Amino acid sequence: MDYSNFISLLLKGNPRAAARLITFAENDIAAAEKIINSIYEHTGNAYILGITGAPGTGKSTFISTLTKSYIAQGKKIGIICVDPTSPLTGGALLGDRIRMKQNFSVNNVFIRSMANREQLGGLARATEDVIKILDAYGCDIIIVETVGVGQSEVDIFKSAQTVVVLLVPGLGDDIQAIKSGIMEITDVFVVNKMDLAGADKKIAEIKQMLEFRKNYKYDSNEIHKKYAKIELWTPEITKVNSKTGENFDEFLELIKKHELFLKESGVITNYMKNRITNETLQILKHKLTEKVENLLNSDKEIGKYIDQAIQKSLDPYSMANLIIKMLGLEKE
């Protein structure tokens, strides 16, 4: 299929073209490859904000308020909802509660739900493609909303320049619910619902957690390389009231401060390298998995291995090693 018409419309800011291209890319990785190939040179202008928080932390109200602030600044916003329980809807932005459609676009806001779909090649791969399409579409800010508890969400957040974690005054369950890998790459902590009792206590808890982290010696080179900013950026903490908009100015300042830090420290280069490495890795994972799946389902030799495994004379790890040998990958 030829996507060039859709792509030229996309580059002119046509929301329906954006919606169609996203659907093509999600449903068919070969289509995604063609589309990204064509639009890649037009990407790289959007600022990507990863926003996460456990259910109950008020993510959708927070994002609605944030989006309105950005719109007031004349910005064009893309929102990608990865959280399957997200009640965030076009309706929510307009003040009602219509259930979200897959795509929703109005007044410089484009919302896309990635929830409850099986993404070929994984959620991180699919989300990255949607980010690129919205970037080429002309979004200034792309908000990626996740629930922060899944395995693939850490990978998703490698695409974000700034990672924001939302917490609420209370028992600390929200801190525990967030995947530890995400905590380590969080740039700004926001205590939402600051009108509730315990907001300052929550801030103190976050500080304590960060203090602990500061003293923690990462023994893995991996983390040092990937999260270079850990040592250069001390995560900011603030509190807001998303319903009234109280303190959002300060929050927006912190985002700007972090954006500036990335540029001035040179960490942005590191970020770009990591992002590209991660994207390529996600794509390779999919392509290699496809190859191996085909092999597992068709090769006669492997059929024998499976029978041996059923009879308990070959375990899956040993079988995996035999297949790596078959593929000619045993060395290196």
Next chain:
Amino acid sequence: MDYSNFISLLLKGNPRAAARLITFAENDIAAAEKIINSIYEHTGNAYILGITGAPGTGKSTFISTLTKSYIAQGKKIGIICVDPTSPLTGGALLGDRIRMKQNFSVNNVFIRSMANREQLGGLARATEDVIKILDAYGCDIIIVETVGVGQSEVDIFKSAQTVVVLLVPGLGDDIQAIKSGIMEITDVFVVNKMDLAGADKKIAEIKQMLEFRKNYKYDSNEIHKKYAKIELWTPEITKVNSKTGENFDEFLELIKKHELFLKESGVITNYMKNRITNETLQILKHKLTEKVENLLNSDKEIGKYIDQAIQKSLDPYSMANLIIKMLGLEKE
């Protein structure tokens, strides 16, 4: 390291050995490989139940009641909590609310939380290893509890003989929250909190959904092969009250009925093949990802590609193709 002492203790049913081996396997995939290699011939005796439900469906009370029923039958139970928001605790089983420890073992119950940890090689791989260790440890029933919304949970459920989805009377948000891939492999639907108004309406909704599914023509061979049971088994629906234990007898009968069906229809062979294929695939994914990650981080040629990608002259899909060529995998 030599795990043989732990393994011989494990095979004698020592819970501390089980806990240690699980930790070793989770933290180090090379250790997992050695351990699974040694215990594999002692696995295959446990019946694996996948239980999922959105937050608020009462999963932990349900699982507590279920566990007590099985204990009363003299069974030994393993529980693996994948749901990071799970309040299921050793304490819950004993009637209080102590926060769950990573491992908890008492009265023929062994609980392991997989939540909030970064599992090397993915959650599905790690969960499968824990299942095998608890199987060799002597568990008759292994319950795998997930929240049912994540990408990797569909893979996790490929290990379960019987998949149970918990719903509650109400608005239907719980149906929407469950990942579609899971709905397709569900064997028993349970409407929990049957004392609430609307339990029968919820049953009618599930029936309607299944009716829709029956008429749906799966166009992919994949699904036909993997989920052969879709065409042979009509999912059962029941309602229970987990707090009082009302109707649990019927639920237990349905599990038995499904177990019998798997054996008598021969679908169990299909299940075993799929499970082994999936396990091997998860391991291969990890091993190949490791290889590719090393390559991405060390190879000079690839360093050049990354620079080109930053300059927007090479997109990640094209880069992935170049790497596949480098690995000698371009054909097939």
